Amino acid sequence: MSVTPLDAAGVAMPAQGTSLWTSARRRLMRNRAAMGGLIVLIIIAALAILAPYISAHAMDDISWEDIGAPPDWANGYYFGTDSNGRDLFARTLYGARVSLMVGVLASIVSLVIGVTYGAVAGYLGGAVDNVMMRIVDILYSLPFMFFVILLTVFFGRNIFLIFVAIGAVEWLDMARIVRGQTMALKHREFIEAAHAFGASSPAIVRRHIIPNILGPVMVFVTLTVPKVILLESFLSFLGLGVQEPMTSWGVLISDGARDMETAPWSLLFPATFLAVTLFSLNFLGDGLRDALDPKDR
């Protein structure tokens, strides 16, 4: 073609084909709520990474003069102190490290394993599907707490054990959802057409099935991240999660809930961070789902 196509603004567009991802990114950029959510998440992540440089006090420094002190900008306790006299600002940011890491890593683990496993089971069907889904059923019936306690007994308390434990449990839901979606898709005509054009099974799963199930998968991931963060705080609350003086939002919130009558800020700040993070994740997930649907352009 000799004429370069022009868009509405008269700007020359590249003649290259737009992939699903390029056009999805463009659509995502136009979604204000999603971009807002993304920016907030980036800010929180940046704060967590830069925590030692921006907080005035170390997160495990105990100040005997300032036990349960309210927020005060003058002495650097921006969020006040906890019942042990430690800087809540620093602790909230350090907690963000653990919570975000657990949330993101465990979700990615569950996403990768769950989508692959579910798509393969749903696509192959028959006996393979039966065996694969019975394995999922068996893992489902394994009591989660028992599993975590077993892991901690054998390997000691370790943050990576939490990833393993949560990831090992969360992918089961994902696998079931993906399997169901795949089975519904499998009999659609375009999958049959792909067969008729001689595409191999791995190519069909990769090119035709997975892009078509990204919508529900994306929504489920945004639900998984908060769930995982809360699960971690539950484990920490029981003393199976992160070890003092390290902390997470879950630990801070459970401590804060204990002290909320005398020191409401110790609940308010970590809870606000958690809530804002979850909100942002939901907006971003919603935006991603819309962006990945070509019909929504």
Added chain:
Amino acid sequence: MTVSQEQPGWKTGNQTPLLVVDQLVTRFATPDGSVSAVNGVSFHVNKGETIGIVGESGSGKSQVLMSIMGLLPHNGTSTGSVKFDDREILGMSREQLNKIRGTRMAMIFQDPMTALNPYLTVGQQLTEVLTFHQGTNPAMAREQAREVLEQVHIPEPGKRLDMYPHELSGGMRQRVMIAMGMLCRPDLLIADEPTTALDVTIQAEILDLLAEQQAVTGTSIILVTHDLGVVAGLCDRVMVMYGGRIVEQGPVRDIFYDPQHPYTRALLLSMPRLDDDLSGDLPTIAGQPPNLAQMPPGCAFAPRCAFVSEQCRQAVPPLREIAPGRAKACTLDRLVA
């Protein structure tokens, strides 16, 4: 005389047929027992020829295609023989079949709305076929895809490549499907009711396009439809199917002007004509198509046939030659229209 093998009289010239189907039986295992959708179908397709398969819903016409393409669902099995270019393809492994499907044998589906992946652009779907089968590099594949879109008369083909299927109209999408089918220049194009989901004016365009593509590339076409008008316009030979069997076959003119099977005749009569007196009701075929799980012992059409005799109900009448290139499965000697 029973027609179960290839008849010499059918061959136009002395070329070997591209596709030979012999005694194809396709059965499905269902919870209610085994159901046979195709009961011993034999036919051949010559190079550059267009064959029509006509029949109402449930006559097994689509299952013949699916058996040929190896696209039967898990509970379906085929026996008999399907030879493509002198190679047995029935029961071929998927890997081997995948080398033939898409390159030498392509299929066009009934509903272009659902036969294209909604999440991939037209260009991605077209180039996929090329890169997969021929290892064409992406830029070349894109250029070839653009060319083939131009061949099927899609305006602004370069722009359409970047569109998603939902941005195109039904007729446009069927053109894309045909383009996809023609992309690797197959020897055999199988079209499963390619015009059923389209409105009448678009139907004519799509049929013209198929005829045009055939004239250019010399591909053979198997056209499955329940629309007799489609067959009349495009096909060289026609097979009429009923209850999983071929009940009549022959050159398209003979079938239309001198139907010899009561079912073919009833089918033709129930088709409205422009010069018909439209004051009365359209003639219909009384009764229901046979239940494939409980086939009558005799002719499948016997319960609905106006010329039924006791003989019809006892044994399935064999497909017998009644004239060179014509065969029917009926006990009647001559049906006078």
